[in-house]
Amino acid sequence: MKQSILYFALFLMSMLYLSNTHAASFSCQAAKLKIEQRICNERRLNDADVKLATTYQIILHALPMGGRDAEKAKQSRWLKQRNACGANTSCIEDAYLRRQQQLDQLLQVRVLSQGPF
Numbered sequence: 001m002k003q004s005i006l007y008f009a010l011f012l013m014s015m016l017y018l019s020n021t022h023a024a025s026f027s028c029q030a031a032k033l034k035i036e037q038r039i040c041n042e043r044r045l046n047d048a049d050v051k052l053a054t055t056y057q058i059i060l061h062a063l064p065m066g067g068r069d070a071e072k073a074k075q076s077r078w079l080k081q082r083n084a085c086g087a088n089t090s091c092i093e094d095a096y097l098r099r100q101q102q103l104d105q106l107l108q109v110r111v112l113s114q115g116p117f
Contacts, residue, residue, distance in 0.1 A: 025049050035082065035087065035092060039092065045089065045092055045096070048093070052096055052099060052100050052103065055100065056071075056103060059106055059110075071106075074102075082095040082099075
């Protein structure tokens with residue numbers, strides 16, 4: 001059962017990811033920060049942004065309400081740290097990699113193992 005839930009979640013993530021290919025999780029037309037412009041202009045950063053945003057939304061929908069507030073606070077802190085990278089591509093990549101690993105672990109341990117409630 002747990003494995004089928006995992007496969008379903010991965011399938012859902014891949015469908016959402018593919019449907020938004022090369023479309024950042026924010027409006028590139030409204031991008032004002034250097035980091036936002038860099039994410040919009042570099043495909044691998046853009047892809048990492050979409051994947052992370054998709055994973056984050058799945059987690060938010062699966063966590064109980066108390067957990068959602070805590071995760072939103074973590075995401076807000078992470079965004080501030082990410083934004084501090086400016087246009088430094090390697091810093092941005094590292095920030096996305098670390099946060100994606102955190103979210104993947106949370107998805108596996110907290111959501112898929114224990115269920116959403």
